Amino acid sequence: MNWARGMGVALLAWWVGVALQLQQAVLWPSWLYGGILAWGLLPGGWPFLVPSRRLNSWRALRMPLAGAWRMAVRVWMGMAVAFALTGLHAGWRSAALDPALEGQDLDVVGVVQAMPQQQDVGWRFRFEVEQAWLVAAAGHSTPVKLADALPSQVYLGWYGQGGSWDLGSAKAALPEPVQAGERWRFRVRLKAPHGHLNPRGFDYELWLWEQGIRATGYVRLGAQDPPPVRLAVTWQHPIEGWRQSVRDRLLRHLNTPEATAAEASSEVKRRLAGVVAALVVGDQAAIDRSDWDVFRATGVAHLMSISGLHVTMFAWLSSLFVAWCWRRSALWGFAGALHWPAVHVGAVLGWCMAAFYALFSGWGVPAQRTLWMLLAVVVLKISARQWHASLIWLLAGAVVLLFDPWALLQPGFWLSFVAVGVLMATERPELHNPAAAFKSPRQIETQSGTERVSERGTELVPQPFWHRTGALARPLLGWAGSLSALRLWREQATITLALAPLTLLFFGQVSLVGLLANVLAIPWVTLVVTPLAMLGVVWAGAWTAALWALQPMAWLLGEMAAWPMASVSLPMPPLGLSVLALLGATAWVLPLPLSWKLLCLPLLWPVLLWVQPRPAAGQFELLAADVGQGNAVLARTAQHSLLYDAGPRYSAESDAGLRVLVPLLAQMGERLDVLMLSHRDSDHTGGAAAVLAMQPQAALWSSLEDEHLLHTLRPHWTRCQAGQSWLWDGVLFEVLHPPAKDADSSPVSPAGTKKTKPNAVSCVLRISSNANVNVNVNVNVNVNVPSVVALLPGDIEAAQEAALVQSGLGPVHWLLVPHHGSKTSSTEPFLQALQPRLAFVQAGYRNRYGHPAAPVLERYRDQGIPLVESTRCGAATWQSAAPDKVRCERVESLRYWHHALALK
Numbered sequence: 001m002n003w004a005r006g007m008g009v010a011l012l013a014w015w016v017g018v019a020l021q022l023q024q025a026v027l028w029p030s031w032l033y034g035g036i037l038a039w040g041l042l043p044g045g046w047p048f049l050v051p052s053r054r055l056n057s058w059r060a061l062r063m064p065l066a067g068a069w070r071m072a073v074r075v076w077m078g079m080a081v082a083f084a085l086t087g088l089h090a091g092w093r094s095a096a097l098d099p100a101l102e103g104q105d106l107d108v109v110g111v112v113q114a115m116p117q118q119q120d121v122g123w124r125f126r127f128e129v130e131q132a133w134l135v136a137a138a139g140h141s142t143p144v145k146l147a148d149a150l151p152s153q154v155y156l157g158w159y160g161q162g163g164s165w166d167l168g169s170a171k172a173a174l175p176e177p178v179q180a181g182e183r184w185r186f187r188v189r190l191k192a193p194h195g196h197l198n199p200r201g202f203d204y205e206l207w208l209w210e211q212g213i214r215a216t217g218y219v220r221l222g223a224q225d226p227p228p229v230r231l232a233v234t235w236q237h238p239i240e241g242w243r244q245s246v247r248d249r250l251l252r253h254l255n256t257p258e259a260t261a262a263e264a265s266s267e268v269k270r271r272l273a274g275v276v277a278a279l280v281v282g283d284q285a286a287i288d289r290s291d292w293d294v295f296r297a298t299g300v301a302h303l304m305s306i307s308g309l310h311v312t313m314f315a316w317l318s319s320l321f322v323a324w325c326w327r328r329s330a331l332w333g334f335a336g337a338l339h340w341p342a343v344h345v346g347a348v349l350g351w352c353m354a355a356f357y358a359l360f361s362g363w364g365v366p367a368q369r370t371l372w373m374l375l376a377v378v379v380l381k382i383s384a385r386q387w388h389a390s391l392i393w394l395l396a397g398a399v400v401l402l403f404d405p406w407a408l409l410q411p412g413f414w415l416s417f418v419a420v421g422v423l424m425a426t427e428r429p430e431l432h433n434p435a436a437a438f439k440s441p442r443q444i445e446t447q448s449g450t451e452r453v454s455e456r457g458t459e460l461v462p463q464p465f466w467h468r469t470g471a472l473a474r475p476l477l478g479w480a481g482s483l484s485a486l487r488l489w490r491e492q493a494t495i496t497l498a499l500a501p502l503t504l505l506f507f508g509q510v511s512l513v514g515l516l517a518n519v520l521a522i523p524w525v526t527l528v529v530t531p532l533a534m535l536g537v538v539w540a541g542a543w544t545a546a547l548w549a550l551q552p553m554a555w556l557l558g559e560m561a562a563w564p565m566a567s568v569s570l571p572m573p574p575l576g577l578s579v580l581a582l583l584g585a586t587a588w589v590l591p592l593p594l595s596w597k598l599l600c601l602p603l604l605w606p607v608l609l610w611v612q613p614r615p616a617a618g619q620f621e622l623l624a625a626d627v628g629q630g631n632a633v634l635a636r637t638a639q640h641s642l643l644y645d646a647g648p649r650y651s652a653e654s655d656a657g658l659r660v661l662v663p664l665l666a667q668m669g670e671r672l673d674v675l676m677l678s679h680r681d682s683d684h685t686g687g688a689a690a691v692l693a694m695q696p697q698a699a700l701w702s703s704l705e706d707e708h709l710l711h712t713l714r715p716h717w718t719r720c721q722a723g724q725s726w727l728w729d730g731v732l733f734e735v736l737h738p739p740a741k742d743a744d745s746s747p748v749s750p751a752g753t754k755k756t757k758p759n760a761v762s763c764v765l766r767i768s769s770n771a772n773v774n775v776n777v778n779v780n781v782n783v784n785v786p787s788v789v790a791l792l793p794g795d796i797e798a799a800q801e802a803a804l805v806q807s808g809l810g811p812v813h814w815l816l817v818p819h820h821g822s823k824t825s826s827t828e829p830f831l832q833a834l835q836p837r838l839a840f841v842q843a844g845y846r847n848r849y850g851h852p853a854a855p856v857l858e859r860y861r862d863q864g865i866p867l868v869e870s871t872r873c874g875a876a877t878w879q880s881a882a883p884d885k886v887r888c889e890r891v892e893s894l895r896y897w898h899h900a901l902a903l904k
């Protein structure tokens with residue numbers, strides 16, 4: 001028992017060591033990690049050489065000291081070794097793209113590494129570069145040294161003719177499909193991995209890093225570029241190639257021409273075909289976004305990926321089948337069958353088949369976790385040892401983190417491990433009984449029937465009445481029996497309660513219908529849909545059956561998701577409060593006395609009562625979200641909030657609203673009073689529909705033409721005009737532009753010809769702190785405090801700037817640089833009149849317009865105006881209470897996998 005405790009402590013320290021390394025902003029040199037590794041191994045190793053008998057002979061007084069020392073050594077050892085190995089691992093994949101190669105034309109030859117994902121009118125795929133040449137201006141090219149200047153793994157996009165997705169013209173045809181394992185020659189342009197960094201938003205750069213991708217880019221298809229050439233079909237990446245062929249066969253089989261006809265149900269079938277693909281090959285990108293929303297709201301999202309449950313079921317059925325064959329072979333005279341017990345052979349081969357299934361399904365974290373836990377169970381079973389379940393759990397986590405330390409930052413890791421950990425802790429009372437732990441498996445087998453390998457470790461199944469109904473049928477029936485409704489209900493209730501703080505921490509959402517939905521969906525998906533979907537690999541007809549089986553469930557889940565209060569969204573609490581709540585919820589599901597549980601209940605309150613801190617009365621805060629090439633600034637006062645512009649559209653299916661703003665507003669628990677769209681350009685209105693849908697109470701202000709599609713979402717919208725103003729909590733909001741005469745005229749005439757450039761009618765918004773507070777009797781602000789002013793001018797250009805200066809626009813503290821730093825804006829008289837203390841540009845990394853333009857940057861520099869770029873800062877937070885400071889997400893939460901750019 002002493003050994004087990006020491007091992008458990010060392011494994012826990014391993015987890016902590018990995019977590020500490022993931023906090024590093026900059027990687028250390030490899031020799032430093034090497035030194036820590038050696039240090040961790042050397043003094044850490046000796047206590048294990050000291051025989052424990054010698055410790056026993058020590059005097060009683062020295063015992064606790066010696067024990068504490070040994071414990072400390074194990075903690076140090078686990079932490080240091082994990083920290084150093086993670087650091088070395090990171091060092092190996094830190095090769096970066098030479099900035100001089102960014103945006104240059106390169107000819108590359110390499111192999112498609114993984115099955116491509118369809119995105120709009122093209123494919124995205126991982127590509128392993130074997131050779132590369134830099135294309136010189138004259139047409140001849142020079143070889144580029146790999147590894148030094150060019151990382152070997154890149155993420156490429158290949159879009160239909162007409163370049164990448166173009167605004168409003170997504171009519172281009174799909175390019176030729178690529179297959180995993182094929183060798184291609186492409187002309188490409190690459191750039192460093194650069195994503196949007198928003199407070200607790202999705203970390204695209206981490207996602208790329210985790211897959212070893214250190215550059216992204218796209219295939220060039222210009223008139224003077226050589227067309228892509230398929231050079232060979234190689235045998236590299238065979239599993240990916242097979243996954244792709246199965247996925248494509250499945251989608252072809254289910255999306256037959258009749259199914260794609262314009263009938264109402266064909267759309268449902270097309271989407272559900274994606275769900276079947278996800279269940280067979282783990283291709284989660286095949287599932288439609290709207291379906292994910294339903295699955296998340298009903299708490300069954302875990303079922304739609306290759307979950308631990310599916311891998312366990314596969315391993316268990318395989319082992320039973322192998323064991324059955326093995327026993328039969330003994331009857332038929334196979335001599336080997338007498339040497340090795342059928343149970344052992346079945347367990348080993350069953351595990352191997354499950355490992356193959358996990359690989360085939362894309363090697364997700366839940367599948368890995370299950371596989372390592374099953375391996376520990378198999379090894380223990382064969383060596384007739386018994387380990388405490390918690391040790392197996394910690395060991396599986398350490399193994400997952402050894403191969404993929406960055407999984408620790410993924411919700412999937414925590415949801416998977418906490419769910420199975422809670423089940424282990426609540427379901428196996430015999431594990432807490434040391435007497436049971438000391439029994440050998442053989443004893444257990446003779447006393448209480450069969451033993452089975454499951455997600456929860458070795459588990460006992462009481463001898464059922466049907467124990468004479470045949471070797472294969474008996475465990476099958478036993479397993480089905482153990483999945484009875486009552487048991488499922490109890491397990492689900494346990495998991496749902498324990499995971500609620502985690503889903504709140506990661507997604508800001510708790511599903512209230514999850515319990516009911518899971519009780520219905522788990523047996524259906526696990527016992528009916530998934531086996532049918534798997535069977536489809538050998539007989540395609542089963543896929544049609546799986547699709548039919550999915551339809552009633554999808555309908556039911558859709559209905560449940562639409563129920564009022566199906567899921568509640570709460571502001572995302574800070575990490576510390578979530579951990580407290582997790583402890584409280586775990587205590588509630590553990591077999592503890594009721595008084596203990598009641599004592600732990602208050603741990604849940606802070607999370608439920610958490611609200612995002614707001615500015616004081618009279619003050620305001622601006623949060624410029626990192627949306628790429630476009631504007632989106634959230635202005636908050638003590639009790640109100642306004643979103644200025646809604647960011648760009650990225651592709652036919654995704655925009656800044658869905659990807660950045662809706663999650664950001666949800667996790668802050670923000671209820672918008674107003675969404676103001678400065679003008680109609682899609683880099684300002686791209687995310688508006690998603691934001692308006694998620695914030696039904698928000699009023700719409702805009703300079704859009706009357707017949708604009710967005711106005712159908714808010715028939716009672718307001719046109720912004722100079723002279724409008726209002727007071728919120730002691731903060732003054734004023735619209736300075738466009739003048740009423742311009743605002744009345746629609747920017748686009750009925751005939752479709754442009755009358756006014758949309759940029760020219762941008763709503764210009766000025767926000768001033770500590771405004772005259774007499775209007776609002778509830779607010780008590782010192783009127784002597786000077787006003788701090790911010791200006792949000794949209795995409796106005798030189799003429800509008802001149803008009804504003806003429807109208808007497810005074811100095812400001814914070815300026816959103818007009819038109820993303822375009823050459824046509826930020827004129828000298830404008831800057832001289834405004835004298836901004838701080839200017840902020842919202843523009844995309846290496847955007848195609850070249851924003852912000854070099855002469856404009858120079859203009860700001862000459863005027864001595866500090867200018868911060870969103871590409872270098874990420875999301876920026878600025879407060880009127882501290883007008884000289886700006887908080888940059890990319891600086892504050894910098895980790896070594898992020899694209900680090902100096903703020904300048």
Ligand SMILES: [Zn+2]
Nearest residue numbers: 681683795819
């Ligand atoms: Zn713009």
